[in-house]
Amino acid sequence: MTDSQAFPLRLRSVTVRYGGRTALQDVDLEVPRGQFLALAGPNGSGKSTLLRAALGFLAPAHGSVELFGDDVRGLSFAERARRVAWVPQDENTRDDVPLGEYVLYGRYAHLSWLQGETPVDREAATRALAAVGLSHRATDGILSVSGGERQRAILARALVQDSPLLLLDEPTTHLDIGHQLDLLGRVRELSRERGVTVVAALHDLNLAARFADRIVVLFRGRRVADGPPTEVLSEELLARVWGVVADLRRDPRTGVPYLLPHHLLPPAASGPAPLLEKGPVHVVGGGGAGAAYLRALSEAGFRVTAGALHLLDSDLETAESLGAVTAVEVPFAPIGPEVRARLKALLGAARAIVVAPFPVGPSNLPNLEEVRSSLGHTPIFLVRRASGVEWDFTGGRASAIDEELRLGGARVVEGPADLLSALAGIFGTPIA
Amino acid sequence: MDDPARSPSAPNRIPGRRPWFLGLFVLALALGVFFSPLLGTVAVAPETVLRILLHQISAGALFPNPCAGTAVPPSGCTGLIEIVWDARLSEVMLAVLVGAGLGISGGTLQGVFRNPLADPFLLGISSGGTLGTALVVVLRIGVGEQNLLLPLFAFVGAIATSLVILAAARSRFGSVETLLLTGVALSSFLSAVLSLLLVYSPSGSLQVNFWLLGNLGSLDWTQDGIVFGAVLLAGTFLVSYGREVNLLQLGSDVAQSLGVDSRKVRVRLLLLASVATAAAVAFTGVIGFVGLVSPHVVRRVAGNDYRVVLPGSALVGAGFLLAARDVSLVAFPGTLLPIGIFTSFVGAPFFAYLLFRRRSASTMGAG
Numbered sequence: 001m002t003d004s005q006a007f008p009l010r011l012r013s014v015t016v017r018y019g020g021r022t023a024l025q026d027v028d029l030e031v032p033r034g035q036f037l038a039l040a041g042p043n044g045s046g047k048s049t050l051l052r053a054a055l056g057f058l059a060p061a062h063g064s065v066e067l068f069g070d071d072v073r074g075l076s077f078a079e080r081a082r083r084v085a086w087v088p089q090d091e092n093t094r095d096d097v098p099l100g101e102y103v104l105y106g107r108y109a110h111l112s113w114l115q116g117e118t119p120v121d122r123e124a125a126t127r128a129l130a131a132v133g134l135s136h137r138a139t140d141g142i143l144s145v146s147g148g149e150r151q152r153a154i155l156a157r158a159l160v161q162d163s164p165l166l167l168l169d170e171p172t173t174h175l176d177i178g179h180q181l182d183l184l185g186r187v188r189e190l191s192r193e194r195g196v197t198v199v200a201a202l203h204d205l206n207l208a209a210r211f212a213d214r215i216v217v218l219f220r221g222r223r224v225a226d227g228p229p230t231e232v233l234s235e236e237l238l239a240r241v242w243g244v245v246a247d248l249r250r251d252p253r254t255g256v257p258y259l260l261p262h263h264l265l266p267p268a269a270s271g272p273a274p275l276l277e278k279g280p281v282h283v284v285g286g287g288g289a290g291a292a293y294l295r296a297l298s299e300a301g302f303r304v305t306a307g308a309l310h311l312l313d314s315d316l317e318t319a320e321s322l323g324a325v326t327a328v329e330v331p332f333a334p335i336g337p338e339v340r341a342r343l344k345a346l347l348g349a350a351r352a353i354v355v356a357p358f359p360v361g362p363s364n365l366p367n368l369e370e371v372r373s374s375l376g377h378t379p380i381f382l383v384r385r386a387s388g389v390e391w392d393f394t395g396g397r398a399s400a401i402d403e404e405l406r407l408g409g410a411r412v413v414e415g416p417a418d419l420l421s422a423l424a425g426i427f428g429t430p431i432a
Numbered sequence: 433m434d435d436p437a438r439s440p441s442a443p444n445r446i447p448g449r450r451p452w453f454l455g456l457f458v459l460a461l462a463l464g465v466f467f468s469p470l471l472g473t474v475a476v477a478p479e480t481v482l483r484i485l486l487h488q489i490s491a492g493a494l495f496p497n498p499c500a501g502t503a504v505p506p507s508g509c510t511g512l513i514e515i516v517w518d519a520r521l522s523e524v525m526l527a528v529l530v531g532a533g534l535g536i537s538g539g540t541l542q543g544v545f546r547n548p549l550a551d552p553f554l555l556g557i558s559s560g561g562t563l564g565t566a567l568v569v570v571l572r573i574g575v576g577e578q579n580l581l582l583p584l585f586a587f588v589g590a591i592a593t594s595l596v597i598l599a600a601a602r603s604r605f606g607s608v609e610t611l612l613l614t615g616v617a618l619s620s621f622l623s624a625v626l627s628l629l630l631v632y633s634p635s636g637s638l639q640v641n642f643w644l645l646g647n648l649g650s651l652d653w654t655q656d657g658i659v660f661g662a663v664l665l666a667g668t669f670l671v672s673y674g675r676e677v678n679l680l681q682l683g684s685d686v687a688q689s690l691g692v693d694s695r696k697v698r699v700r701l702l703l704l705a706s707v708a709t710a711a712a713v714a715f716t717g718v719i720g721f722v723g724l725v726s727p728h729v730v731r732r733v734a735g736n737d738y739r740v741v742l743p744g745s746a747l748v749g750a751g752f753l754l755a756a757r758d759v760s761l762v763a764f765p766g767t768l769l770p771i772g773i774f775t776s777f778v779g780a781p782f783f784a785y786l787l788f789r790r791r792s793a794s795t796m797g798a799g
Contacts, residue, residue, distance in 0.1 A: 055689055081691030088689075094546045094681045095736035105679055109691030114672055161690070 006069030008033055008165040008197040009054055009084075014063035016049050016221075023049040025221040026063070031199060033164075036191045038212035038229075039201040042242050045218040047201035048089065051167045054199070056080055067165065081109035085158035089169040089201075091150070096141035099153050103128055106160035121160075128156035131186060147174035155183060159190075166190070168200040172207065180204070184211045206258045209233055217241060233257045235325045236280075236349055239303075245323055250338070262320060279303035281423070282346055283319075284367045285356035286310070291318040293356050293383070296416035298322040302423070305350060308335050308343045308367055315358075335366040343367065347374050352426060354419060355405070357385040360398035368401045372408075379426055380410035381419055453734035457747035464754050465528060469520040471761040476512060477502060484516040518653070525656050526715070527648050527757045527771075528750040531722055533663040533712035535749015537705040538723025539730070539742050540670050543677035544701050545612055551724035552709040554612070555597055555702075556619030557590045561713045563626050564589025565643045570633040583655070583714035586643070590713060593618060594706030598699055608684065611702075646719035646772025648757055655715045662711030666704045667746055673701060674739030681736075719772045721779025722749045728786050752779075 009031040016024040024046045031037050039047045052058050053065050056072035065072045067083045075083070085106070093102075103125040104117055111117065129135050132152040137145055142153060151174050158166060168187065172180040188211050190196045202208040208215050209229035217225035217232060219241045225232045238246045238259070247260040279302040283290045286309055295318065297304045306319035307327030319326050327342035329335050335343070347353060347370055355371060358364075371380060382405060385391055392398040406412065413419045470481050483498035499509035534552055541550040552558065564585035567573070573581055600614045630637045676697045679687040684694040713719070729752075730744035753775065760774045 052685075055685075057685060057688065077688055077693045078691040081689060084689075086686070086689040088686060091686055092683050095731075097678075097736050101737065105682070105690055108675065108679060111675075157690075 007031055007066070008068055009199060010066040010069075011050070011053070012064050012066070014050075014053060014060045014065060016046075016053055016058050017061045022221050024053065024060075024218075027218075027221070027223050029216065029223065031197055033197055034191055034195040035214060036188055036198045036212050037200070037214045037216060038208035039199060039216055039218060040203075040205055040208055041218035045241075046221040047218055048169055049221075050218065051086070051169050051199065051201060054167060055084060055086055078109045081161060081163070083163055084165040084167060085161040085163040087151075087154050087158045087166070087168040087171050089173060091154060093142055096143040098139050099129065099134060099142055099145065099156075100125060100138040102142045102153055103156045103160055106157040109161065124160045124162070125156075128159040129153075131159060132156045133182070148176065148179050151175060152179070152183065155187075164195070165197045165199070168198065170201055170203060172202070172204065180207060187211070205233065209257050209259075210254075230255070230257055233259070234345075239323075239325060245320070245325055247326075247328065248342070279352075280305045280325075280346075280350050281352045281354060282306065282350035283324075283354045283356060284308075284358070284371055285315045286313055286358040286364055286367075288314040289358035290315040290354075290356035292416050293354050293419060294318050294322055294324065296420060297354075297423075298324075300420050300423075305346045307346060308339050308364070310364075315356075332363065334363040340366050340370065343370050344373075347371065347378065350374075350378055352423060353378050353380045355380065355382045355410075357383045357391065359391045359393065361393040365394050365398060368398055368405075372401050372404060375405065375408040375410070380405060381422060382406065382410045382412050383419070384412050384414055450734045451737075451740050453730075454740060454744055454747065457744060457751065461528065461747055461751050461754070464751060464758075465524055468524045468527075468754055468758050469516055471758050472515065472520045473761070473766055474515055476516060480504070480512065481516050481520075484513050485521070488513065488517050488521075522653050522656050523648050524754065524757070526659065527753045529656065529659040529663050530648070530712040530716050530719065531726075531750040531753030532667065532746040533659065533708040533749075534719060534722040535726035535752070536663075536667050536670055536742055536746040537709040537712070538725075538749070539727035539738070539745030540673075540677065540701050540705040541723070542727050543680060543738050543741070544698055544705075545608055546681060546683075547608075547612065548728065549724070550612070551721075552705065552712075553718065553720065553723070554619070555615030555706075556593045556622055557706055557709045558713055558718045559619045559622035559626065560593025561586040561590035561710060562640065562644060562718065563622050563629075564592075565717075566626050566629050566640045569639045570629050582643075583658075586717075587710045587714040590710035591706055593622065594702060594710075598702055598706075608698075611698075642770070643717035644772075645770035646717040646775070647770045648716055648753075659711050659715060663708050663746075666708040666711070667743075670701065670704050670708070671739075671742050671746075673697065673704075674737070674742050677701070677738035677742065681738075717770075717772060719753065720776045721783065722752050722775055725779050725783050725786070726752055728783070732786070 007030045009029070011027050011029040013026045013028055014024055015022065015026055027050065039050060041047050049058065053060055054072065056065070056075070059073060067075065067080065072080060104121060107117060107121040107124065129138055132155050134149060134152055134156065137149060142150060145153070151171060155171065166187065171183060175183060184207055187198055187200070191198045212229060214227065215229050215232045216223055217237065224241060225237055233248060235246060235248050238244050245262045247262065249258055249260065250256070251258055281297050281302045282305045283293050283297070285293070285306065290306060291314065294304050294306060294315070304319065304322060304324045305326065306315065306324045308329055309316040309319070309326060310329050310331050312331050316326060316328060325346065327339050327346055329339045353371055353374055360368060374380065411422060413422050466485065469485060470478050480499060480502055483495045487495040487498040497506060497509065499506060499512060504512060537552040541552065541554070542548055565582055568582050568585045596618060597611060597615050600611060630640060676692050679690055679692045680694060680697070687694045726749040727741055727745045729748045730741050734740050734744055753771070756771055756774045756778060760769045760771065
């Protein structure tokens with residue numbers, strides 16, 4: 001029987017196939033009691049499949065799914081319903097019934113054959129409707145309320161099921177932003193106060209980051225990232241999994257990461273993944289000095305990152321048109337600590353760093369300072385500056401760093417073509 | 433509970449459960465059963481009919497001589513009792529039982545298939561029964577007018593057909609849509625086989641046609657007893673599954689997540705509905721529209737809760753068929769019109785009216 005120490009949900013190398021298509025591949029997952037886990041991933045990545053496997057709707061081709069230590073396929077449907085409640089993405093109800101009755105359906109697994117609902121059940125339904133803010137709609141028909149109200153009614157029905165594990169499949173799809181926050185807030189409260197374990201498939205990564213204790217990212221049926229939101233979400237992951245270029249910021253009040261999506265990566269023949277095979281190469285530029293290098297690298301098949309750049313800088317425009325991940329500061333302001341941290345992350349992820357011949361002033365000097373700290377970790381390429389052109393507007397501090405870089409092993413290149421052949425030495429790729 | 437007045441958009445018609453309607457249905461049906469024997473092909477004075485009924489019900493305690501005060505001599509009273517009690521009342525009861533069986537089957541099938549057009553004949557159950565009858569007639573199995581093989585074969589044919597569909601339901605491809613299409617295809621196929629049989633045996637077509645039109649002609653209480661047993665058995669189980677049918681309306685997966693073994697319940701419901709239908713059609717033949725219309729009537733007046741819809745469909749179906757019998761006797765006095773003609777004649781326009789009203793109501797609601 002139920003082992004109270006067992007994980008509410010546990011997948012052991014689960015593989016699920018639909019016909020010839022593999023929807024889940026060797027997924028291992030352990031969800032401890034009381035955790036709020038968000039499942040993320042692009043459309044078709046396997047989120048719903050994972051939930052349906054957890055509910056026992058799908059027989060895994062390989063591996064097993066356990067609810068509180070027991071194989072879900074070995075449990076009766078009523079027993080499953082007492083252990084796990086489901087809020088489906090869409091529900092195609094045919095008949096109009098009052099919300100009060102509709103919510104009572106959730107009590108089915110707790111009633112014996114022919115037993116009518118008791119006042120206790122009715123009270124539970126009333127409470128659940130109140131919990132989702134629908135008390136005033138109890139006598140209205142489920143088909144006559146709005147999509148958002150229906151979704152909340154479905155949550156109320158799951159609540160009266162009184163199951164210690166709650167699975168939600170895109171519960172916020174039909175909700176406005178206020179109700180999105182409200183619904184997920186209630187769910188989190190439930191997990192905090194009553195120890196209910198929650199697994200929610202969420203498309204909105206900002207909501208996932210805000211409410212979940214843990215984010216598991218699925219991509220093409222595999223678990224590709226897993227951990228607390230602050231650790232899991234990265235620009236690199238967004239580019240790799242969603243093919244999206246985005247800025248990752250941090251909510252200054254809560255420290256929770258949030259995303260500002262920019263645009264899609266340029267369409268590649270076989271999706272975004274191959275773009276990652278070379279690179280990333282980070283280009284530090286500004287004022288149009290980096291554009292030629294960004295373009296040359298991108299055309300040669302490298303994934304490029306750029307920054308820190310100021311908004312409206314022409315290099316930024318080039319970088320974004322190439323799908324580069326960037327660190328961006330507001331115009332004319334010195335590079336602040338937040339952008340600097342982003343730059344640090346981009347430099348840390350880079351496999352090579354290119355310093356374009358850009359003019360350096362006090363506001364963008366941190367670019368060079370950060371490049372300096374990568375010395376010895378990452379190959380650095382300095383583009384030779386044309387003689388007679390003044391570029392150091394920092395009273396010699398930039399020149400001093402430039403000197404340090406040369407002495408520290410940075411390699412000087414003459415132009416884009418020279419840079420590519422130099423990089424070929426690192427990546428071993430033939431240059432066209 | 434909140435003050436309903438605070439909800440400005442509360443609809444006039446609450447889609448809730450109104451179980452007290454069942455009481456009204458029962459009352460109306462009881463009155464119908466009692467007064468329907470007044471009508472028949474042979475003229476009997478109304479007071480005499482009522483006296484005979486009370487005499488029989490009270491086992492002779494009331495009106496020891498029900499024919500007293502009439503022109504009928506005491507010796508002829510036994511004949512009148514036979515007409516009123518054994519012929520008319522057993523016919524009335526057959527109408528009630530068959531109507532109940534068809535009604536509850538219709539309600540169940542509409543619930544299982546989540547389809548308002550599902551009815552006992554959609555799945556080919558009637559075609560199977562017809563084919564069974566045709567086999568008896570064409571192959572000249574058994575002889576005599578009281579050939580009980582006819583209903584037996586009809587029953588077996590109907591059940592066999594539904595077993596084929598149930599086999600499809602048990603397979604892993606047994607989605608609701610697959611079942612519905614299997615039934616429709618099977619129905620067409622069986623009709624084709626029937627036509628083929630009749631082409632080779634034109635002499636049997638009259639008897640088979642009679643079956644196809646549906647009739648309530650009753651000779652004694654035996655068939656009432658058989659239909660009663662089958663309909664009561666299937667009906668009791670079906671009514672007990674009201675809550676499961678409610679949950680099936682949310683979709684198979686959702687029902688499963690709430691604890692209903694959707695596939696198993698579906699198979700059981702189909703089997704029980706088949707038994708009720710087969711029992712109903714075995715003696716009376718094809719009687720259309722009762723199974724289709726009755727559940728819609730119940731839903732309109734008593735809400736969508738299947739714990740009410742299922743027994744309600746049985747009661748309304750019984751009332752519908754009884755009313756059809758009575759009206760046909762009033763409209764065509766002295767004639768025994770095949771009841772199936774009449775139910776379709778009345779049922780089809782009524783159904784169209786229901787659909788039209790529903791369509792316009794929902795359009796207004798959506799606007």
